[in-house]
Amino acid sequence: MRTIHLTVAAIALAAASAVSAQTTVYTSSASFLPNVLAGSYTEGFENNIDFSGEPSFDFSGGAFGYTVAAPTGLYGNGVFIGTNLPNEPLTVTFTGAPVTAVGGNFYATNISDVFQPVSITLTLSNGHVTTFMPTSPDNSYRGFTTALSITSLTLSAPGASLYVGMDNLTVGAVPEPGTYAMMALGLAALGGFAARRHQQGQAA
Numbered sequence: 001m002r003t004i005h006l007t008v009a010a011i012a013l014a015a016a017s018a019v020s021a022q023t024t025v026y027t028s029s030a031s032f033l034p035n036v037l038a039g040s041y042t043e044g045f046e047n048n049i050d051f052s053g054e055p056s057f058d059f060s061g062g063a064f065g066y067t068v069a070a071p072t073g074l075y076g077n078g079v080f081i082g083t084n085l086p087n088e089p090l091t092v093t094f095t096g097a098p099v100t101a102v103g104g105n106f107y108a109t110n111i112s113d114v115f116q117p118v119s120i121t122l123t124l125s126n127g128h129v130t131t132f133m134p135t136s137p138d139n140s141y142r143g144f145t146t147a148l149s150i151t152s153l154t155l156s157a158p159g160a161s162l163y164v165g166m167d168n169l170t171v172g173a174v175p176e177p178g179t180y181a182m183m184a185l186g187l188a189a190l191g192g193f194a195a196r197r198h199q200q201g202q203a204a
Helices: 002-021 029-035 177-203
Strands: 024-026 041-043 056-061 064-069 074-076 081-083 090-094 101-109 120-124 129-132 141-145 152-155 163-172
Touching: 024 029, 029 101, 029 141, 029 163, 041 056, 064 163, 081 090, 090 163, 101 120, 129 141, 152 163
Parallel strands: none
Antiparallel strands: 024 141, 041 163, 056 064, 064 090, 074 081, 081 163, 090 152, 101 141, 101 163, 120 129, 120 152
16 A cells, blocks of 8 residues: 555646646736735836836836836836837846746737737746737736746737737746645645555454
C-alpha cells in the first residue's frame, strides 16, 4: 500500500503543478478579483494627468508598481490611459513586487475618445497571447493569473486611426505554487489515512 500512497501523492503533485503553470484568463472583474490575494493595487487613471507626450509614466500602490509607456507618448483624459498617437502599442512593465495576477479594461478609441469595436491583442511576458473583440467598454475586461511572474503586458497597435488604451488596471498576486502543492500533499495524506482506516476496519 505504501507504493500506492506514494503514487497518489505524485499524481496529485503533478496535477497541481500542471494546473498552476497554466495562465488562466478571466472575462470579468467579478470572476478575476476573488482569485487575487489581498494587497493588490488597482488604478483607475482618473486624475486626468497631463502627460504632454511623455513617453512613460510610473504608477505605484502598496508593494506593486509599474511603468506605462508608448513609442511617441502617452495620453490620459481622466477615464483611461492610452497612446498619444494612433496605431501604436502600449506597454506596462512591472517594477514592484512580483506580479502573478493582472487584469483591466482594454479597448481602442478614435481621436474623439469614442470606443471602437475592434480586436484587441494582449501579450504577457510569459508568452501568453489573448485576442478578443469587446463590443463596449463594459465588456472589455480581461484578467490573467499564473504561477509564473508576469514582468510585462503589451497591448498591440489597434490599426490605422485608432488608439489603444486601458482602465481599471489591477496588479497583484495569487497563492504561490507551493501552497497548491501542500494542499495536494494534504489531500493525498488524508486519502492514505482513510485507506488505512478502511483496511484496519476490514481486518478487525
